[in-house]
Amino acid sequence: MKLLNFGSLNIDYVYDMPHFVQGGETATATARHVYAGGKGLNQSIAAARAGAQVLHAGAIGPDGAFLTRLLQDAGADTSALLQVQEASGHAMIQVTPEGQNAIIVYGGANHCLTEAYVQSVLRQAEPGDLVLLQNETSQTAQIIAQAADLGLRVVFNPSPFPAHPEQLPLERVDTFILNEIEGALLAGMPEEQDGDVIFDALRSRYPHAQIILTLGSRGVTAWLGGQRYDQPCFTVRAVDTTGAGDTFCGYYLAGCCQGQAPAQCLRAASAAAAIAITRPGAAPAIPARDEVESLLK
Numbered sequence: 001m002k003l004l005n006f007g008s009l010n011i012d013y014v015y016d017m018p019h020f021v022q023g024g025e026t027a028t029a030t031a032r033h034v035y036a037g038g039k040g041l042n043q044s045i046a047a048a049r050a051g052a053q054v055l056h057a058g059a060i061g062p063d064g065a066f067l068t069r070l071l072q073d074a075g076a077d078t079s080a081l082l083q084v085q086e087a088s089g090h091a092m093i094q095v096t097p098e099g100q101n102a103i104i105v106y107g108g109a110n111h112c113l114t115e116a117y118v119q120s121v122l123r124q125a126e127p128g129d130l131v132l133l134q135n136e137t138s139q140t141a142q143i144i145a146q147a148a149d150l151g152l153r154v155v156f157n158p159s160p161f162p163a164h165p166e167q168l169p170l171e172r173v174d175t176f177i178l179n180e181i182e183g184a185l186l187a188g189m190p191e192e193q194d195g196d197v198i199f200d201a202l203r204s205r206y207p208h209a210q211i212i213l214t215l216g217s218r219g220v221t222a223w224l225g226g227q228r229y230d231q232p233c234f235t236v237r238a239v240d241t242t243g244a245g246d247t248f249c250g251y252y253l254a255g256c257c258q259g260q261a262p263a264q265c266l267r268a269a270s271a272a273a274a275i276a277i278t279r280p281g282a283a284p285a286i287p288a289r290d291e292v293e294s295l296l297k
């Protein structure tokens with residue numbers, strides 16, 4: 001079983017800030033770094049480092065060669081990547097001394113996916129494969145619909161949260177992986193809600209779906225195979241939380257592809273995310289499998 005990821009690829013411009021810049025304020029960054037990122041790329045790298053077979057589909061511009069190389073170095077198959085003239089997607093990320101982030105994403109090449117491209121990539125899917133997508137590329141509705149038509153299991157990480165979720169065929173999603181803010185929005189409730197309230201609302205709104213709700217330092221609550229799971233988080237000192245959710249997602253799905261039990265997948269994914277937040281950057285912070293095994297021991 002492989003993971004077919006229709007995923008964004010970004011160049012991350014990361015600014016170390018004393019605090020998040022406010023409206024009307026000019027603030028000075030204490031450092032700037034350029035890293036590989038994009039929720040899709042991060043998730044593929046995590047899944048590949050965890051040992052899964054990963055086919056990454058997406059688009060990059062002339063400036064994106066290093067993104068392709070990084071995916072390849074992690075062991076992901078990049079043969080389906082689309083090379084376009086539009087500049088690669090990028091993100092501007094503020095990181096505070098507490099390791100919290102605020103992100104602006106610009107789609108760029110990620111928005112050059114076409115329906116025909118989606119169709120051609122899905123021809124490489126085999127029964128049982130997992131199809132993963134986020135909300136940083138074009139064609140999200142088509143990817144969900146076409147993959148579901150082929151009988152493939154669709155995993156949707158609705159991040160950033162879609163402006164018009166009602167336009168997506170969400171009833172065809174097999175598994176949602178999302179954080180509290182995305183969960184509340186998807187459940188149609190105010191953002192400031194208790195995790196359990198959001199979880200129950202998602203379950204009643206999408207009774208057919210599996211749900212993995214990440215709750216930051218309060219761990220993860222999931223509904224998988226008709227059963228509830230609660231996975232506490234591993235306590236570490238946060239340096240940069242960027243990409244922690246992506247690391248969790250990639251490691252979790254790698255475990256699924258490898259036939260591991262849900263509790264085992266959630267535990268390994270939480271350990272991987274914990275390691276990722278102890279390091280700067282998104283993609284560069286994603287741990288190798290043996291580092292995760294060491295923490296689990």
Ligand code: RIB
Pocket residue numbers: 008010011012036037038039040042090091103105136242243244245246282283
């Ligand atoms: O989830 C973190 C990612 O979000 C960053 O790498 C950035 O590119 C944005 O896509």
